[in-house]
Amino acid sequence: MLYSCKKDNIAVNFHENYFPLSKGKFVEYDVTYIKHNSSTLHDTSYYVLKTLIGDTVYDNQGRVAWKFYRYIYNTTSQLYEIKDLWTAIIDGKRAELVEENQRIIKLIFAPTLSKEWDMNAFNVDDPLLAFYENIHKSVSINGLDFDSTITVIQERSDVTLIDYSLKTETYAANIGLISKYYKSIKISNFDTLNVNGGEELYYKIRNYGVE
Secondary structure (H helix, E strand, O other), rough: OOOOOOOOOOOOEEEEEEEEOOEEEEEEEEEEEEEEOOOOEEEEEEEEEEEEEEEEEOOOOOOOEEEEEEEEOOOOOEEEEEEEEEEEEOOOOOEEEOOOOOEEEEEEEEOOOEEEEEEOOOOOOOOOEEEEEEEEEEEOOOOEEEEEEEEEEEEEEEOOHHHHHHHHEEEEEOOEEEEEEEEEEEEEOOEEEEEEEEEEEEEEEEEEEEE
């Protein structure tokens, strides 16, 4: 008797839905920006930012990318006004965002704790190594619950006598970026509350959907 066997085709989930690209998808954020000019002068601004996926377009490498609009909410007119037009693409196992003509690798698929990559591998900036933490974890932000998220550590330094830096981004499945934490400050005597220079930038999702 002759026997034959056939292996089942098993689809591998690379979790590309952490960087969803489809026309009309939008996310709104509460944004806080703090500029530390000295130990006594700290300028803080608050605004609402909206990102929106538009039509497809060919980038300068001939790849099909998506228009990635960024808007700022004008509290006077109560309308969104265009701030930037970037492009977004998933190329192989990389999620890329072209910000101000700088091509940045935001995510590598599939997300695992062992992955590490240079976010600036395709631009002229200094290398910026990134890695994952808290893979597929549930989080709550601004009263919104997200069942599955990943966090990218973009920069993390030990507290020194005069410096402290921490940059992270968190993405939710089927939504995209839901929070950003950016802190690069000059401090005194290892005290991160005694700030005399630098910047802080925070995004927190407030709404999302399709329009």
